[in-house]
Amino acid sequence: MNEPTPPPRSTDRDPSADPDPSASGSAGDPKSRFTELARSRQGGSIEESSLWTGSYSPKAMIGAWFGGAIATLVTLVVALMMGLGGKGWGITLLLIALGWLLTAGFYWYRRLSVHYTLSDQRLVHESGLLWRTVDRVELIDVDDVTYRQGPIERALGVGTIVVSSSDRTSPELILPGIDRVREVADLIDDARRTERRSRGLHIESI
Template sequence: MDASNPNDAAIDPAEKNVEDQSPQEKFTAGRKRGERGPDEKIWSGGYSAVDQSGSFIVLTLITVGLIVGGIFLWPILLAIPVLWIGQLIRVWWIKMGVSYELTTRRFMHEHGVIKRTTDRIEVIDIDDVTVEQGILDRMFNVGTIRITSSDRTHPELRIPGIKDVKKVALMMDDARQAERDRRGVYIESV
């Protein structure tokens, strides 16, 4: 074998004819073709406080009512800062308690502030992605994504407070379809 002659170079096992390959070479060649490498992050996010816009509007109306009532009974005005601080702590607690990440293969959601739980749903297991938005949600471009999947732990998962909800839902649907195409899984109508 002459090193200067490119035709005499060693043949790559993946380039051999299928008949000439050992079972191990067939397995590793097939795995290399089907693999895409590590997970690639598509999107990550958390709870958007804008989702609480309705609560803040109601709290503002209550505040106005308390101010009017404070004209006749001034100690009632002390409830205003307590209500607002309570609402801000509530929103902070919700915001700190959830995070989401969508990769090319998985959707991961973490929840909890004191005790943190991380759950994963394989993207290929997602059956349906639905967007739910109220009138205020549409005004502020937030909403809830409802995922229906064949995952045993979360057959239906609601993800509230997502900013740019339609864009994120489309990314989830695209990732699901790309993973099914990559694995050669096709769903037929029943």
């Protein structure tokens, strides 16, 4: 007696019944989800492009140098009018030299300790020599960009930029000693508008 032949086994697999573990792992990986979200929100690219870098401009100290020169002249005139002796002149010259050393020290401290970086996504302000402070403000959080100048700064094209934002740690970022201050302020404002448009946000609604 012939035994019945068993039906052939199907070689087809149901993908939904036995998913690829590597595929499910990548879909559930937080880093992968973050990368996909960032790409979708930033037009398919998460790389930053540098737009501007700067530091404390020497022009911003011209007012201080000018003030120091006037103070030195006034001190010498007063000393002559008072008829100081040798000891008095020694003290006077020592005070003048100390004032110039403090002014020069302040200038070099600003030059070496203050750095600015603007990319198409954020503004970074670094300050300090031994103790470094780094303030980062996302352009998407920037609400307003203004600048201020004194009479001498206006003549030289330098000034201080004030960045107001919704950032909790740095709601107001002050950037002193900016050369070509108007151009830089416009650049920051244009960059924040471009970033907001790329995120699909209406500027006036924020």
